[in-house]
Amino acid sequence: MACNLLEFAMFGWIEILLLLFIGSISYHAVVANYGPGLIAGGLDSLLAFTILMLLHCLLVMLLWSYFSVVFTDPGCVPPGWRPAVDEEQFDTLPLTMTEVPAYSENGRIQYCRMCNHLKPPRCNHCYVCGRCILKMDHHCAWVVNCVGALNYKYYLLFLFYAFLETSLVVLSLLPYYIALSSEGETPETPGIPATSAPAFGSNLVLALSSLGFLIKHILLVATNTTSLEAYEKKTTSKWQYDLGRKENFEQVFGMDKKYWFLPAYSKEDLSKIPALQGLEYPSRPDLDMQEL
Ligand SMILES: [Zn+2]
Ligand SMILES: [Zn+2]
Structure with a gap:
């Protein structure tokens, strides 16, 4: 068992390296294709500046979210924990x-x-x-960590920024990919980097898969359900943790709008929302849990 876990952990770190490798060739492809446009003047400069600025902003948010999921403890049971009953x-x-x-x-x-x-x-x-x-x-091999109460928001933001970043790379490399694929045509920028085609293909796959996961988790957040609980829910028509979309969203993202797109929480939210600590969850007062 220990051996299997060790192999799994090593495999997980290989996946992180794979993601970093794809990120590196994507970064190189976009910067090498659009970098020269910065000094071209006119609309070319404006387009290059816009794409490169978006690329770097999204990259910062993506890496911040990603390493927040990797290095944040998803939440463990405190020693000697007992339920709050009289x-x-x-x-x-x-x-x-x-x-x-x-x-x-x-x-x-x-x-x-x-x-x-x-x-x-x-x-x-x-x-x-x-x-x-x-x-x-769930336990996510791509982040070599469990996704739980304390890092679920960071995981969702990672999916969100991964979708935006990979979509930007795909769209910005599309003209160069078409030029490379079409015989006899050459792009205006001399010498298209060899990383353009693999970066385009790998980012297209990642954009589609991150979109799929994002849609799945948006539906789960809307009903205050985890991936594991989704199976449990199939056996009941009532779900005691579903407090309505707004409250369900706040239980994951907090109430402070300034923090909604950041992998962090305000101190006020952490003290006001017990669900963010992972030990207590409000349930619907109209549902008697004994009936479920
Ligand atoms: Zn256990
Ligand atoms: Zn785990």
Whole structure:
């Protein structure tokens, strides 16, 4: 098992290197094609300046979001965590692994047999990380980390900026790709870099796949559901965490609009929104969890 995990971790870092490699050739292709246009004057200069400025701004946001997902702990269960119930009720709870089922859903107490501790709501055990993750969404090999309560927003922003950046690269390289593909035609800029064709192809694939993931996760955020819970939801028509689109969005992105597009939270949001800490989640008052 340890060997498999080691192999997986190494494979994950190879994926990071692959992404950095694609990023490097894409950067080279766009800069080499549009860089000379900066001193050409007229509309060429304006176009080159606009594309290069957008490229660098998006690149900063993409790298910031990406490494925030990679290096932010998705959230673990604090040692000795116990559910917030009154003492009398707590005394009646079964607390040993022989008494409590491994997975007891619908808001009731859960216990992880692997970690030997009680689990907060929406917490799941990750077999790759070897520990319980708060509001676990999935383990992502591309970021060599779990995506959970504390880095889910950063993951969504990573998808968002990845889609914008790769789309920009595809659109800006399209004229050069067409020129390279068409025999007898040469682009106005002399010497199209060899990185143009692989950068165009790889960014087209990444743009389409990041768009697919983005759409999937927008639908999940709109209903306050994780990827794991989406399977659970199929068995019930009611979802206790669905508080309406606005509140569902705020539980992931916070209420401070200045931070919506940044991989960070304001101090006020962190103190006001318990869901951002990953241990407590408000549920719909009109739904009795016992009925679910
Ligand atoms: Zn666990
Ligand atoms: Zn994991």
